[in-house]
Amino acid sequence: MADLGVMALLLGLALSAYSAIGAIVGEKLQMAELVVSARRALYMTTLAVMIAAGALINAFVQNDFSIAYVVNHSNTHMDRAFVWVAFYAGNEGSLLYILLTLSIISAIAVWFAPKRLARSMPWTIAILAIVQLFYFGVLAFVASPFELLDTIPVDGRGINPLLTHPGMFSHPPLLMGGLIAITIPFAFVSGALIAGNYGDDWVDVARVSAIIGWGVLGTGMLLGAWWAYTILGWGGYWAWDPIENVALMPWLVMTAFIHSIMVQKRRGMFRMWNVALLSIGFVLAQLGMFINRGGPVVSVHSFAASTLGIIFLSFMLASLVFAFALFLWRMPQLKSDRAMESFMSREASFLINNFLFLAVMAVTLWGVLFPVLSDFARDVSVSVSAPYFDRTNGPVLLGIVVMMGIGPLLPWRKASARSLKQWLIWPGVVGVVTIVTLLIMGIQRPVAIFSFGIVAFVAASIAEEWWRGTTARHRSGDNWALAWWRLVNGNRPRHGGYIVHISILMLGLGIIGTNFYQQRTDGALALGESLVLDNYRIEYIDTGDSSRPDRIAQWAEMSVYQIDPDDYSEEIDLALDQGASGFTLKDSSLRPNDKLIDHIRPWHGFYVDFNMASVRSGIRTTLVEDLYVIPRDFLADGRVSVAVSINPLAWWLWASGPFFIIGTMVALWPQAAVERRPTRKTVRAVSEGKN
Amino acid sequence: MASRFSFVMIGPRVLPSNVGASAIAVLLFVLFFVTTGCIREEDVTLEQRAHQLAGELMCPVCDGQTIDGSNAQIAQDMRLKVRDLLDGGSTNAEVKDYFVIRYGQEILAAPSRSGFNLLAWIMPVIIVLGGIGIALITIKNMRKAGQQAQSLNDQRQFLQNDLADYLAQVDRDLVISSKLNPNDGVDQTTGTGESEAVKS
Known part of the structure; x- marks a missing residue:
């Protein structure tokens, strides 16, 4: 397998070098055939990288411990699903992954490049080939993932424990x-x-x-x-x-x-x-x-x-x-x-x-x-x-x-002061009203309040624009949903941009909430004990072991209760005297207004080979706030040491993701599909009047 | 000439809306300073202060983590020490100094605002203000270039229009005086008139 990988890399190296030189020489000497063959060589590098990547993945799946990289990033008892992605868990493999991505998107880009760029394509091909050549060179000579070991170990070292998470399939x-x-x-x-x-x-x-x-x-x-x-x-x-x-x-x-x-x-x-x-x-x-x-x-x-x-x-x-x-x-x-x-x-x-x-x-x-x-x-x-x-x-x-x-409300070329005022007045009012309302409500932290006001201002400006555009179309007979859809469809780059802006605002809410209003406390709980923070009581009810040969792991089961602070006023006063934000309770018996709302299961693992701990926090999410329990350690006396926090508006951080992706895709969607329909032309003309 | 005239025309229309816009701007500014100006040290618990301080101190053995986030033993010990010092009545600055003396400046998650480190804090201000300044100057220059082109255009337009008006007037006068058809190429749309004039 290793030989195949090395050969594929060398082949790719030769192909990309040929592609770069061929494109430049072909262009300079006006040899069209040479440019065409350089282009095809660029396509073929993709195949070479695919073979190399396939060889490495196969080595992982087969547990081929003759290859150093496989030994360093996998072992026999890791979850099988992660074997497929372990190939980009380390330096050499991730370089191979980068090259794989680059060669695939290069081929796609060159294949679909518009005809009118024909004159500059040789140079584009040459640049792409040179960048690929660099990675092929690094992989073949400096950081080869196919380096062989002299003695074959029985088992591998395993994957970095922080990487064994579903996020590993998507984030890196x-x-x-x-x-x-x-x-x-x-x-x-x-x-x-x-x-x-x-x-x-x-x-x-x-x-x-x-x-x-x-x-x-x-x-x-x-x-x-x-x-x-x-x-x-x-x-x-x-x-x-x-x-x-x-x-x-x-x-x-x-x-x-x-x-x-x-x-x-x-x-x-x-x-x-x-x-x-x-x-x-x-x-x-x-x-x-x-x-x-x-x-x-x-x-x-x-x-x-x-x-x-x-x-x-x-x-x-x-x-x-x-x-x-x-x-x-x-x-x-x-x-x-x-x-x-x-x-x-x-x-x-x-x-x-x-x-x-x-x-x-x-x-x-x-x-x-x-x-x-x-x-x-x-x-x-x-x-x-x-x-x-x-x-x-x-x-x-x-x-x-x-x-x-402000920017999206301004037209191209020049805004009249009057129209600008008309467009800014409502968002401005919404922003100011938000700030005043938050102040009246007694919310603290002025910088955060001001930031909330700005988020409201921007949200209102998008809402205003959509409202005006949609009502205009609604009046001409479309129902509301259709009217909005046609508005968005009429200028996708613009309205896709708005959807992305909304995602940024959601991100902003989460950032403001978690940065300015987080509450935290630490504690160590024995079975049956509770920790109280704000309106939550967390009771440690059960524990279990999920160790494997490569790790020592334990989980804790905890019940989450919503409490009425009045039931706990004595303890709260005592805690405040000691300067603590939260407190632990020996006796977890129910008080009148306690309400069981959730169970969480924080998990803590220690990977001996890596001398590294990996945890899964216990998280209870609502639209308003996350209750977030980090298991810091399972102590020798049977207690679990936890860091508990309340992270306001954290949900909005992750909810922004789909909006970001959808907005980007809307902005990218080719406009040509719309232009084929003659009825839309007037709508487009109208919407572009303001753009 | 033309531009001064248009200023007079647009002036009164611009003024009231400008007042409205500036009123909103001023209001926003005042609100900003009122809201940020009244920051007061809240009655934070010692534990909250300890967390905040833990976020400002680096964990010496972990890569780029503060002791607030780290699960390392030394980070746990340092967190306890922070809390101890606070319980003993230390100020935030004293706590930081305690660790700087023992671990060096590296222990602070953000450089101090004195001496060489001041550079770390001044540069961002220069970058941001400089950036905005360059942007505004660029726009101004691009606009000036545009206005020059525009005024040249205006002049041409003026020459065309006014000269056309003048010539038309001359033609009308000529018509009155000589009863001739007044088309001599000024009004291109009525090309037929010219041929009629020639006929007559």
Whole structure:
């Protein structure tokens, strides 16, 4: 199996090298046949990677412990389902996975590339082939997953316990796929620029491929947050750690791009800017690969320690130089068709939103690099973690949300002050009323209240737009649902965008709720004891063992009661005197208003080989708040030590996911299907009047 | 000339709506400062303060985790120590100092706001303000370029329209005086008139 894999990788290496050289030489010497064969070679690399990946998966399924990578990432008693995904659990395998994704999407992109890009396709093919060549080279010579062992062990080491979660099937593949997918729009645009194809021929294909990569990356990050929330056992979902940051940064830049590409599509402006954004996005994606695959960026020294780190750093710098040089070379040809007409226009608001996204990206990059700088400049180690990013990026992200409410209401070119006022008045009123209501209700934490007001403002602006559009169509005879559907259908990029905006608002609600209103307490419970926090009493009623040869594991069964604080006023007062948020009870007998509402089963496992604990938190979810129980440890005296928290509005974080995906798909859905129906033309004309 | 005229025309219509919009903006701003201005130290329990502090201290043995989130033994010990110090009446700053003395600056999850570390905090402000500044200047420049093109266009339009009016007037005068048909290519739509004029 290993031989087959190695041969497939070498074959792919040769094919991609041939494809790159063939495309360039064929284009330069005007040998059409050579370009065609380069294109076909690019298709064939997909087959080569598939064979290599198949060989590795097969090795896992067969428990082929002659291969080092299989030994290090699987064993005979792991859940069989995870065998299939164990191949991307480590460095070498995930590189193979990235290459597999890249080769498949490259083939699809080249196959479906529009005819009008024919002149620049050789260059696009060459760029795609060169990126593939890099990965083939790394896999074949530096980080081969097919390395053989001299002595074959009886059993493998097993998969990293944190990875044995359903999220493993979706989060890493989506994240890595989303990062590498940015290569596609970059290759199209760079190809067009090298070929001197300055028009807007590449706009649609770049937009579509960028949104696909962006949507996949966004979904991957969201799934990662959900995974962290359910399994990593620290009660949070986003820690601003370097690995998360390097995925977030290209996503932010691509978010800016998919907004500003609309300006180019509709108004023929921002060409230079869009090319720059794609280039930055591509280089940042390489940085992501570098930090993910080259080892975590805990200190600057870990970079230098790994050969892989240096190789990835070189490739990143090469892509940076290439993108920058190409940009400077072709900049004079990238002038806008039209000029900006007003600050009060969608073009202007998109530009401001773009700069805000780039600002968050730059601040994040600064935070990631500052410890390196501090180490380097004065030999003092510092940490830059969540509290820093919350404080620096928080306000800017809030500003972006504000722009989300204003920007879409502005028409292209120029808004009259009157119409702007008409559009802003209701959302403004809703926002202010929300803030005032929350203040009157006695809700604390002013920053959070203000943020809620902004979320309400943006939600109202979307509602207003949909309300006006839908009522207009309703009056002309459609029923409400149909009227709304036709409104959305009439301009999918716009209304798909609104659906994504709604998902961002839901995410915002969750972030505000969990960040500002979380309550926590710690305790250790013996069987029959209870822990009380706010309106919940959690009673530890049962426990059991689920150990396996590779792990020591135990679960706890707990009943969740809703309580009336009056029943517990004595204990609550005592706890407050001691400065505690919650308290434990020896006696769990029912009090008059206790109501059994749920059972939860937190689980705690310790993997000896990895010296690593993995937990499943017990979570009771409602729309308002999550009760979240982390089993920190099962103590020797039979007690379980738990960290209990109430995470307000956490449900909204995960509920935003489907909206994000649906919105992205609506925005992506080809418009052509609508244009075939003549009756819709008037509707489109009307809706585009305002756009 | 034309632009000044249009300003006078649009001026009165712009003004009231601007007042409304600015009123909302001012109201929002005031609300923001009223709401954020009255932040008071809430009567948080010591346990809440301990959690908050735990979120500001890194776990020394884990990669990029705070002691609040970590299940490592040392993190548990540190959490207990935080609570002990708070019970003993320490302020948040004193607790942080306690750990900085023992573990170095690395223990703080966010760099302090003094000395070299100030750079970490100033840079974001520069980035954000600079970014917004560049965006506004870019828009302004793009707009200026647009206005120049626009005013050139206006002039051309003015020349065409006014000259056309003038020529038409001349033609009408000519018609009155000579009773001739007044078409001499100004009004392209009535091309037939010209041929009639030639006939007559």
